[in-house]
Amino acid sequence: MKLEIAFLYHDLMNIYGDRGNIITMTQRAKWRGIDVNVSSLTVGDKVDPDKYDFYFFGGGQDKEQYTVADDLQGETGRALKEAAANGAVFLTICGGYQLMGHYYRPDKGKDIPGIGVLDVYTVAGKKRCIGNVIVETEFGNLVAFENHSGKTFLGPKARPLGKSVVGFGNNAKDGQEGAIQGNVFGCYLHGSVLPKNPHFADHLLQLSLKRRYGNVELAPLDDSIEMAAHRAATKRAYATR
Amino acid sequence: MHRTGRGGTALPGLVAATIDPFILRDLTARLPGGSAMVIGTNGKTTTTRLFGTILETAGLKVANNRSGSNLLRGLTSTLLNQASLDGKLAADMGLFEVDEAAFPKAQAKILPKLILINNLFRDQLDRYGEIDTVRKQWANTIKTMVPGTTLVLNADDPSMVYLARFAPEGVRTVFFGLDHPPLALTELPHAVDAARCIVCGTTLIYDAIYISHMGHYHCPNCGFHRPDPDFVVKAIELSVEDGSQFVLNTPDGPLDLKVGVPGLYNVYNAAGAAAATLTLGIAPAHVKEGLAKFKSVFGRIERVSLGDDRYLLLALVKNPVGFNEVLRMLTNDPVKRLKMMIVINDLYADGRDVSWLWDVDFEILAERLDFAQTGGLRATDMANRLKYAGIKPSKISWEENIAASLEKALEYIEPGETLYITPTYTAMLQLREVLTKKGLVVPFWEE
Numbered sequence: 001m002k003l004e005i006a007f008l009y010h011d012l013m014n015i016y017g018d019r020g021n022i023i024t025m026t027q028r029a030k031w032r033g034i035d036v037n038v039s040s041l042t043v044g045d046k047v048d049p050d051k052y053d054f055y056f057f058g059g060g061q062d063k064e065q066y067t068v069a070d071d072l073q074g075e076t077g078r079a080l081k082e083a084a085a086n087g088a089v090f091l092t093i094c095g096g097y098q099l100m101g102h103y104y105r106p107d108k109g110k111d112i113p114g115i116g117v118l119d120v121y122t123v124a125g126k127k128r129c130i131g132n133v134i135v136e137t138e139f140g141n142l143v144a145f146e147n148h149s150g151k152t153f154l155g156p157k158a159r160p161l162g163k164s165v166v167g168f169g170n171n172a173k174d175g176q177e178g179a180i181q182g183n184v185f186g187c188y189l190h191g192s193v194l195p196k197n198p199h200f201a202d203h204l205l206q207l208s209l210k211r212r213y214g215n216v217e218l219a220p221l222d223d224s225i226e227m228a229a230h231r232a233a234t235k236r237a238y239a240t241r
Numbered sequence: 242m243h244r245t246g247r248g249g250t251a252l253p254g255l256v257a258a259t260i261d262p263f264i265l266r267d268l269t270a271r272l273p274g275g276s277a278m279v280i281g282t283n284g285k286t287t288t289t290r291l292f293g294t295i296l297e298t299a300g301l302k303v304a305n306n307r308s309g310s311n312l313l314r315g316l317t318s319t320l321l322n323q324a325s326l327d328g329k330l331a332a333d334m335g336l337f338e339v340d341e342a343a344f345p346k347a348q349a350k351i352l353p354k355l356i357l358i359n360n361l362f363r364d365q366l367d368r369y370g371e372i373d374t375v376r377k378q379w380a381n382t383i384k385t386m387v388p389g390t391t392l393v394l395n396a397d398d399p400s401m402v403y404l405a406r407f408a409p410e411g412v413r414t415v416f417f418g419l420d421h422p423p424l425a426l427t428e429l430p431h432a433v434d435a436a437r438c439i440v441c442g443t444t445l446i447y448d449a450i451y452i453s454h455m456g457h458y459h460c461p462n463c464g465f466h467r468p469d470p471d472f473v474v475k476a477i478e479l480s481v482e483d484g485s486q487f488v489l490n491t492p493d494g495p496l497d498l499k500v501g502v503p504g505l506y507n508v509y510n511a512a513g514a515a516a517a518t519l520t521l522g523i524a525p526a527h528v529k530e531g532l533a534k535f536k537s538v539f540g541r542i543e544r545v546s547l548g549d550d551r552y553l554l555l556a557l558v559k560n561p562v563g564f565n566e567v568l569r570m571l572t573n574d575p576v577k578r579l580k581m582m583i584v585i586n587d588l589y590a591d592g593r594d595v596s597w598l599w600d601v602d603f604e605i606l607a608e609r610l611d612f613a614q615t616g617g618l619r620a621t622d623m624a625n626r627l628k629y630a631g632i633k634p635s636k637i638s639w640e641e642n643i644a645a646s647l648e649k650a651l652e653y654i655e656p657g658e659t660l661y662i663t664p665t666y667t668a669m670l671q672l673r674e675v676l677t678k679k680g681l682v683v684p685f686w687e688e
């Protein structure tokens with residue numbers, strides 16, 4: 001078995017240590033004897049929509065986000081839409097999450113278009129949402145760190161990733177965090193999110209292998225360090241907010 | 242980084258700034274030799290100390306914000322503490338380490354005759370905002386520099402070269418940089434901030450990479466490039482125990498220099514301090530002596546003897562780039578096995594988001610660690626990071642309580658061995674308290 005990972009805009013959208021998610025997917029696959037190949041892609045690279053099982057798309061700075069948004073309006077955007085339609089798994093965070101939606105509306109100037117594979121849109125907010133978070137999801141609780149000023153709202157085709165137990169969530173209004181549509185996941189969870197939420201990492205891993213290999217039973221791992229970090233982060237979230 | 246509330250180093254300034262908002266401008270204007278300022282994300286405390294040691298070696302009395310209060314209030318209280326009742330200052334010159342965010346205000350109040358900027362890295366973005374924002378803010382501040390003043394910049398950092406464009410007419414720009422191919426990396430590390438041209442966005446081409454995004458670069462599209470520096474560091478010899486030796490080529494000829502603190506990043510700090518002081522007209526002999534006698538700044542890198550032939554080496558870590566450099570220094574010797582203690586807190590001064598640990602290349606430790614003890618509020622995050630870096634879980638142990646964590650780590654240290662400890666800022670403060678209780682190090686306020 002082999003897992004093909006695409007790290008989208010690795011050099012532009014990598015600002016908050018989100019690389020930890022790629023490391024986690026890679027290691028958890030390898031520890032189970034699954035081969036992994038990570039392709040780091042950026043502006044100008046051609047994306048083959050049939051090749052990759054798992055796409056990761058992280059957060060970047062405003063300036064980089066404009067460059068990326070521009071690139072997504074061309075060939076890359078079309079390839080990603082095709083991949084999403086064919087059931088490839090996407091984990092997108094912060095800026096990446098916003099660009100998977102319909103648009104980002106800045107304070108001033110024109111809307112920045114996304115690729116619309118998530119039925120969400122984002123509006124610039126004044127107050128930055130920063131801090132430790134806990135999100136209740138169907139995969140179990142997720143602990144992470146949010147840091148965003150954009151406020152994201154979901155349309156009818158997307159469902160929330162979960163309920164904000166601690167933290168602002170998508171828009172500091174409706175008490176929800178993240179979005180899921182098909183196999184595309186978006187959220188504001190840094191931390192990195194996957195290393196201390198191994199249950200979520202394994203869900204994504206299983207889902208990523210499914211398209212090519214059907215239902216794969218993942219061998220259990222010793223997650224005692226991961227879960228100790230999960231518990232400590234839970235404690236910090238309650239202590240700091 | 243500010244220690245207000247711990248020993249109250251900023252309190253007099255708070256009172257004075259409330260009484261008279263112009264007092265800082267007024268006080269600095271009275272310094273006969275004027276002021277210099279040091280800005281930068283990494284190494285500015287060490288650089289300021291190196292700078293100050295050189296000035297003092299040259300016989301100047303320097304007013305500076307030594308106790309670490311590098312915000313405006315701290316600056317004001319520094320000067321007030323050193324002023325006599327009739328307002329006369331006992332110092333010849335002011336030298337101030339200024340926080341990223343405080344730079345615009347400090348420039349307006351102090352109007353220094355020289356500004357030294359080391360570098361710009363991503364550092365605790367939840368406090369300072371994005372790098373682009375910080376760079377823009379710095380550019381706008383540089384625009385307000387007065388003719389006749391000097392801007393000393395690191396040519397190896399693309400952000401610095403970009404900033405030079407904003408120096409108004411009559412402001413002199415001086416560059417320093419490294420040129421020592423044997424120490425150059427071939428690949429950009431993961432924690433890199435500026436792999437793209439700041440002017441046009443094209444991927445920069447690097448002929449040499451020294452630390453993170455610092456090196457010899459050019460843009461294939463718009464021609465943006467590293468200028469030939471006025472001060473060039475060559476023939477570097479690094480040593481963890483004795484610090485580093487290098488040759489500094491200056492407009493007046495080469496200087497053999499030695500700096501008493503280890504690590505390539507301290508070569509950058511020393512080069513910046515040397516370039517700045519030589520530009521101010523300090524004699525080369527004083528520069529040489531000042532650098533050589535410099536001892537480590539509080540907590541940046543410190544060796545502590547436990548008194549029983551066992552040792553601690555403490556190195557403060559505050560962001561991925563700094564941490565990568567410490568790891569690079571520790572793994573310099575290809576056969577040495579390491580015993581480490583990594584202490585991570587997530588309080589405001591540490592950066593509340595520990596995501597940055599995933600940008601540190603701990604993978605370099607995989608075959609090198611004999612054991613790792615983690616501690617602090619995020620001991621488990623750190624332990625988990627090490628596991629995913631390929632270190633066997635059987636070699637990793639964690640304990641949040643810092644005193645207990647240290648005791649556990651010391652059980653593994655044999656006579657003749659050193660425990661390498663890398664704490665974040667507040668973890669360092671706690672650790673020092675623990676060590677002081679053991680009768681080991683002098684508290685920083687007594688230094």
Ligand SMILES: [Zn+2]
Nearest residue numbers: 438441460463
């Ligand atoms: Zn360019």
